[in-house]
Amino acid sequence: MEYFDINSVAELHNFFRYTKPLHPLITIIDMGLVDRTHRKPDVGYRLGLYSITLKKVDGNFKYGRTNIDFADGTLLFTAPDQILFSDPGNKVEGWGLFIHPDLLNATAKGRELTEYSFFGYDFNEGLHVSDSETKVIEVSLQNIASEISGTLDDHSHHLILANLELILSYAARFYGRQFMTRIKPSNDLLERFDRLLTEYFKKDSLFQPGLPDGKYFADRLGLSTNYLSDLLVKYTGKSTQTHMHLKLIDKAKHLLWSTGHSISEIAFDLGFEHPSHFTKLFKNKTAYSPKAYRALN
Numbered sequence: 001m002e003y004f005d006i007n008s009v010a011e012l013h014n015f016f017r018y019t020k021p022l023h024p025l026i027t028i029i030d031m032g033l034v035d036r037t038h039r040k041p042d043v044g045y046r047l048g049l050y051s052i053t054l055k056k057v058d059g060n061f062k063y064g065r066t067n068i069d070f071a072d073g074t075l076l077f078t079a080p081d082q083i084l085f086s087d088p089g090n091k092v093e094g095w096g097l098f099i100h101p102d103l104l105n106a107t108a109k110g111r112e113l114t115e116y117s118f119f120g121y122d123f124n125e126g127l128h129v130s131d132s133e134t135k136v137i138e139v140s141l142q143n144i145a146s147e148i149s150g151t152l153d154d155h156s157h158h159l160i161l162a163n164l165e166l167i168l169s170y171a172a173r174f175y176g177r178q179f180m181t182r183i184k185p186s187n188d189l190l191e192r193f194d195r196l197l198t199e200y201f202k203k204d205s206l207f208q209p210g211l212p213d214g215k216y217f218a219d220r221l222g223l224s225t226n227y228l229s230d231l232l233v234k235y236t237g238k239s240t241q242t243h244m245h246l247k248l249i250d251k252a253k254h255l256l257w258s259t260g261h262s263i264s265e266i267a268f269d270l271g272f273e274h275p276s277h278f279t280k281l282f283k284n285k286t287a288y289s290p291k292a293y294r295a296l297n
Helices: 009-016 101-105 108-113 131-149 156-181 183-201 214-221 225-236 240-258 263-269 275-286 290-295
Strands: 002-006 026-030 043-047 050-056 060-063 066-069 073-078 082-084 094-099 127-129
Touching (some): 009 026, 026 131, 094 101, 101 108, 127 131, 131 156, 156 225, 183 214, 214 225, 225 240, 240 290, 263 275, 263 290
Antiparallel strands (some): 026 094, 043 082, 050 073
16 A cells, blocks of 8 residues: 655645645645645555544445434544545545644643544544534634734734634534434444443453453444544443453452452453452452452352
């Protein structure tokens, strides 16, 4: 696979064959004016910028195993170094906001904005926004455009970050709405996750496969790790890791009370390389050491 790296706002404008950027670290681009005629469909480009793009989509959007029709726009969020692909023949409408990491890393407030989990979502997990929600987002976008096109002063950086924070805060709210309005497909995913979790911990020994991580379950559900965790938190109040720990502790309790295996043997059976790590986790979750818990029986 061939890749093309884009590491600055200036390189992005050159790649898009767009007008000269107004700011070295942040830009807003009309995606309908981007020149795509020189692109190859089998070439991916690696974007070294954060991006927020609003695009119009036609047809059905697949959410888990369910097709849902969306006539409105889709907001996509990407962090640096994600691989993007483009069909040169596609007609695209909308806008893109692209931010160099240096703009965000310059202040503590900026660094906080990079921690929104949806920057790690997959493309099929985009945020579907109504016209009214789009207008709310675009108020802050226009404020950023005004700062970029005007004369920069001591307040410019703060105001750009403030409006960027508003966009991300509204996106977090709208994602919460999206989770809640997709109750049926969300419940299907949660049921499948619970089955996968139960099946995994039914194994007699976890030493050979080892302890799973969030990616193991997310991959099998066709989701990104971040999206699965956020979905679980929204519906259950617990992250993917918390669910795994609870299932692990349940299995540990069963082994402590139903077998004569030593604490070390149980730790290894549960996939821990070091028994001390098992003891620490068990005590953290139950307030008892494994030895003390066994003595309760």
